[in-house]
Amino acid sequence: MLHNRPKDLQETSEASRVLQAIRQIVSEGLLPSDGRLPTERHLAAELEAGRASVRRALDTLEAEGLIWRKQGKGTFAGQPPDPTEELAAQIASDVDPLSAMEARLCIEPALADLCARRATADDVARLRKLAERTHDAEGSDSAEIWDGALHHAIARIAGNRLMLTAFTLIDEVRMGDDWQEKRHRARTPETRAFYDAQHQKIIDAIHARDGTAAANAMREHLETLFDNLRKSMEGRP
């Protein structure tokens, strides 16, 4: 409770006072295990503020990605949950690497296209940073992870929730199991240099806002991956 707020010390506005108070609640571990915050009405009463002020503060925190809200449900700390993983686990058993690649070849060029048409300057900068990380990665493991992050970022920037979910589904299944090893074998120093160049080409097209070129570059990239995967598989089935 903050009942003893001195009325004469109003150097900071009501808005920032409330924001600070809620931010403290969130950052400290003072929440139930599900991360649920008190209701807006409750917070308003507790902080002796109006609901509008509380909501403005929550708006800020939501924009910062620290909380997420759902009408009729509540306000929660952290990121909104992604139910995709569960579904991916369920269907992973009857999906083989080739059909996963087929699916990627279908959806990722389209995502690159949308990405090129919707990316902001910030987005492009973030992609370049990810490509750099992929390039600089030491081990094959690490390179895989940054490569995945790059593809995922492109999917997110594309700005279509359904297609992002479809991509995530494919990605989860792909990361799932088994063929991890096969892909590892398919990633040699030579292919890595090749992949880096293709990533550059994709990002350049996105930077140039050329959706068609981005889609083509992505398709080319995936075809390369596909070929290498096939080679690696027919060698040792």
Next chain:
Amino acid sequence: MLHNRPKDLQETSEASRVLQAIRQIVSEGLLPSDGRLPTERHLAAELEAGRASVRRALDTLEAEGLIWRKQGKGTFAGQPPDPTEELAAQIASDVDPLSAMEARLCIEPALADLCARRATADDVARLRKLAERTHDAEGSDSAEIWDGALHHAIARIAGNRLMLTAFTLIDEVRMGDDWQEKRHRARTPETRAFYDAQHQKIIDAIHARDGTAAANAMREHLETLFDNLRKSMEGRP
């Protein structure tokens, strides 16, 4: 009703009599659109048999894969549904009609392509039958359903589990609600004739095993749907 069953002709047992009767109900198209069978109690009364006999018959049909049952829900013809619906229901809230159409434009042409390369003669025959049903459908509701079944069949024949799941995801979200009404307005007698012709074109391409043509025909079909949806939306937002 089978009230006039002669008591003296008991060459076949009660069990097989009930089984035959229910099998007929399932195989004929005497079910509501969702494939729901009458309740066990209802069937028992209708067939003048006990519930136990009806259940034994349903056990057989379930073992044959012709029906599936769920406690508290009912008995249905066909196969049990995917776990995809759950995911669809969860993300349906933040998907708008336009982005759903965007996703369809991405995935369905690719599915048509794969379908053309993998469909058997039986598959093509089934597609033609569905297109016919769509054409003959009386109401706008009914046409929607058969249209959906046609697109779903193409996705299934394409033979890629991941892409089928992605399609089902989009389809479930699309069928969810809200915009149902908008799509209804977009479906007029003129557009329906147009759609029928486009369906024909798609199936012809599949029949000819021409993947590229099938994809293009599908894309054209979806573009038409997209345009009509947009018109219908801007008219009354």
Next chain:
DNA sequence: GGATCAAACCAATCGTTCATTGGTTTAGCC
């Protein structure tokens, strides 16, 4: 005795209702 039926009960599901919660608007107060 085997098969069948009637009845009763259990458990899962669905539709409805109602309270809760975030989302939004309006009016009034410094």
Next chain:
DNA sequence: GGCTAAACCAATGAACGATTGGTTTGATCC
């Protein structure tokens, strides 16, 4: 302009009852 208070909307969830498949029991009929 910033803030509060109040009222309303829309979405969610908990609770209840009705429905439906799942199961058991005992009676009935060849």
